[in-house]
Amino acid sequence: MPLNWKTGGVLLGFVFFLAVLLVKPIGVSTQFVILDAIVADVANPELITEPEAGTYTSTNAYLAKSNGKYAKNAANPLNYSFVFVIAMMIGAFMSAKLRGGIGADERKLPAIWYANYGDTPVARYSVAFVGGFIVLYGARLAGGCTSGHMMSGMMQTSLSGYLFAAGAFAAAVPVALLMYKKEA
């Protein structure tokens, strides 16, 4: 069972506050681009270049935008935002272990999938893959995801955060109701 919403909500609120107090608001989805760029730059070293010391650019227009800030981060992966996402994985891994780990059934298929579609792991993994594609394409089009736009954005009263949340829930609720008719 997860934490009671009162405890969990205050705890999560403190983490948001700690982030903005010490560094900056939390965000995640940009790091998918950074990892792509790191890999692509290994395959094609021409992708990211450093014409002047400390200034980066790229043959890809998206990596080159905003004075090459994505190109710079991909060329220097040991930066705050990239390490942050690696640390999230470590934190989640340790937390899950500490509460006894996730059962073998759940690791293979979430209960809600099993209730609606039975023991069909290939279908589930395909939906997760396609879902991931749409989620990250959408997040990059929007310039942020649930963390950066919805949580950090609305916390700061930014207009873009509200715009994003309106879009996300307008699509998410009908899709969830259509795809998962049985409860679990």
Next chain:
Amino acid sequence: MTIVLALVIGAAFGATLDRIGATNPNWIIRMLSLRNLHLMKTILLAIGTGSILMFGGQMLGLVDVLHMSVKTAYVGVFIGGLMLGGGWAASGYCPGTGVCAAASGRKDAWFFIGGGLLGAAAYMVTYPSWKASGLLDKLAGGKVTLGSVPGAKYDGLMAMSGDLLGIILGIVFVLVAIVLPERMVGDGPAPVAAE
């Protein structure tokens, strides 16, 4: 130093997402199908708490206003939001909870990450056409907050004190978290499967 902070705050965020059930697709889909809003209440309370602490801290001079990072508003934010929402409901993961779920041992979350890396790469390649379409052009001034925050780099949509408005909206988020019912769709007690 910033790397140490990244490790500490990142790990705290990942562990908290795990403990509130956000890395569990069952809880995400229960929330999005409005059958069990426990996680929604958690997130609303968190946004409210964060808002009150941040704006309160800024008013007291304890929080550096320049740490704020407001993103640009444009039509693509809404379109991207729609896409993310659809994929979020289908998969039960969003970018942050997906990487955490994969780390905690969920196999499907690794497929989500694989699809996500491909989706992000597809956006990198197609970015020039979005840029040319005008859908990335600023709306209402772009990087704006609802009120005007003293000392911030961003303009306010309204002249009202952004700090005060931030605290008021923070309280509204907390109140909505409290009054929101556990269940809005279906009958009986909100579903909770053994997991």
